[in-house]
Amino acid sequence: MSTDLKACEDELRGAYEFQKSLIDGSLDGIFATDHTGNIVVFNKGAEKIFGYTNEEVLGKLHVAELYPPGIGEKVKNDLESPEFGGVGSLKDYEITILTKGGHEVPVWLSASVIRKDEDVIGSIVIFRDLTRRKELEEKVLRSERLATLGRGIAYITHEIKNPLMAIGGFARQVIRSKNLDSKNKKKLRLIVDEIARLETFLADVTSITKVSQPEKFMSNINALIDELHSLMRHELQDKNITVVKSVDPAIPEIFFDLQQIRQVLINLIKNGIEAMRDGGELTLQTRLMDNWVEVVVADTGRGIVSEDLDRIFEPFFTSKERGTGLGLSISSRIVEDHGGTIRVEGGSGKGTRFVLRLPVR
Numbered sequence: 001m002s003t004d005l006k007a008c009e010d011e012l013r014g015a016y017e018f019q020k021s022l023i024d025g026s027l028d029g030i031f032a033t034d035h036t037g038n039i040v041v042f043n044k045g046a047e048k049i050f051g052y053t054n055e056e057v058l059g060k061l062h063v064a065e066l067y068p069p070g071i072g073e074k075v076k077n078d079l080e081s082p083e084f085g086g087v088g089s090l091k092d093y094e095i096t097i098l099t100k101g102g103h104e105v106p107v108w109l110s111a112s113v114i115r116k117d118e119d120v121i122g123s124i125v126i127f128r129d130l131t132r133r134k135e136l137e138e139k140v141l142r143s144e145r146l147a148t149l150g151r152g153i154a155y156i157t158h159e160i161k162n163p164l165m166a167i168g169g170f171a172r173q174v175i176r177s178k179n180l181d182s183k184n185k186k187k188l189r190l191i192v193d194e195i196a197r198l199e200t201f202l203a204d205v206t207s208i209t210k211v212s213q214p215e216k217f218m219s220n221i222n223a224l225i226d227e228l229h230s231l232m233r234h235e236l237q238d239k240n241i242t243v244v245k246s247v248d249p250a251i252p253e254i255f256f257d258l259q260q261i262r263q264v265l266i267n268l269i270k271n272g273i274e275a276m277r278d279g280g281e282l283t284l285q286t287r288l289m290d291n292w293v294e295v296v297v298a299d300t301g302r303g304i305v306s307e308d309l310d311r312i313f314e315p316f317f318t319s320k321e322r323g324t325g326l327g328l329s330i331s332s333r334i335v336e337d338h339g340g341t342i343r344v345e346g347g348s349g350k351g352t353r354f355v356l357r358l359p360v361r
Contacts, residue, residue: 012067016346019173023328026043026045026126027045028045028126028127028128029043029045029046029048029049029050029107029126029127029128029129030042030043030045030046030124030125030126030127031043031046031057031063031066031124031125032075032114032122032123032124032125033063033122033123033124033125033245034121034122035119035120035121035122036062037062037064037139038056038059038062038063039057039058039059039060039061039062039063039066040059040122041058042054042057042058042110045193046127049097049099049105049107049127049129050066050097050099051099051100051101051234052100056100058066061122062085063125065098066097067095067096067097067098068096068097068098068104069094071096071097071098074094074095075090075095075111078090078093079111079113079123085110088112088113088115089110089111089112089113090109090110090112091110091117092108092110093108093109093110093111094106094107094108094109094130095107095109096101097127098171104129105129105130105131105132106129106134107127107128107129107130108127108128108130109125109126110126110127111123111124111125111126114125121155126299137230137353138223142333142336143333143336145314145315149315153206154206157202159200159207160202161199161202161340163301164195164198164199164202165199166194167181167191167195168192168195168199169191172192172197173191174188175188175189180329184263213337214256214257214260214334214337214338215257216255216256216257216338217255217256217257217258218253218254218255219253219254219255219256219258220251220253221251221254221256221261221286221293221295221358222247222248222249222251223287224258224261224262224265225245225247225265225284225286225295226245226247226285227262228262228265228266228269229243229245229284232266232269233274234272236282239276239277239279239284240279240280241273241276241279241280241281242279242280242281242282243282243283243284243290244281244282244283244284244285245262245283245284245285246283246284246285246286246287247284247285247286248287248288250288251286251287251288251293252360253292254293254358254359254360254361255361256338256358257338260334260337261284261334261338261358263330263331263334264331264334264335264342264356265295265297265356267327267328267330267331268297268331268354268356269282269297271285271299271300271301271327271328271352271353272297272298272299273299274301274311275299275301275302275351276299276300276301277301278353280299280300280301281299281300282298282299282300283296283297283298283299283353284297285298288360289357291359291360292340292357292359293357293358293359293360294355294356294357295355295356295357295358296353296354297353297354297356298351298352298354299351299352299353300351300355301352303346303350303351303352304344304346304352309344309346310347312328312344313328313329313332313342313344314329315329334357335357335358336355338358338359339358339359340356340357340358341356341357342354342355342356342357343355
């Protein structure tokens, strides 16, 4: 009998360890609560997404603390509703969780209430980080918008360019006439200037349809930063802008299209210069972060209002009086074609900081 008892205990212990390994080894986050909402299970997937360790959570955190304010109550109410998979369960449910660092992360969630007889004894929640999927969805949408926009732009510029060139040509001929009085010559000069501005605008707009696939070669990003600093040194000095340059010597050569990335960085630097009309400080920094090379271009200018930060890379969106709103959109497309990312940080009156990331192969 004692032998059989020992065998049963070993079998139960083995089953328990197997189930524990399944939960801990899951790529998805899993946590369980007791009937009061206190967390009693918190696997490694949950640790990775939330940033908490198992020891920081078990018996110490209430489930409501894992959600932004008001979201925990919403999940509880929806769990009791029949609309999201039946009473006591949630299926394919998108919600936002709150990490230890205070960041909100979109997740796909499934949950079930655990009952014994008719009493609720707890709940189990399985969730998956949707950050990467959301980024890919946004990338696809942006590419589709740019493709559609490109086709429309190609047609519009073709229809405008030829008559505009004719008008500009005739205006330039007339302005050289000796019989023209100064008043009319001034008007014609204004017409010529505005036509030149429109021609430049059309050239900028057309460029969005002609961003070719990058031709990548092994190049040194630090050397490119040094080159651009030297190239724009006098313009920066004239505008009373101090440059703080910091390059990481440990950065290896990486594959990128030198001309395209030069175009991106010049655009970011010029944006910084335009944002500091009364002078300021421009930061140019490179650093190696895991398998990424990061290039930071930051200014101490007027900054970007918070509601514009999410739209800054949209085609034709601009806060400049005479901007086309295409520079950052084209830059974003170039960086994405390199397999990298570009993000903006800042706020009104806080300056602007762009972080460009390129992969290390």
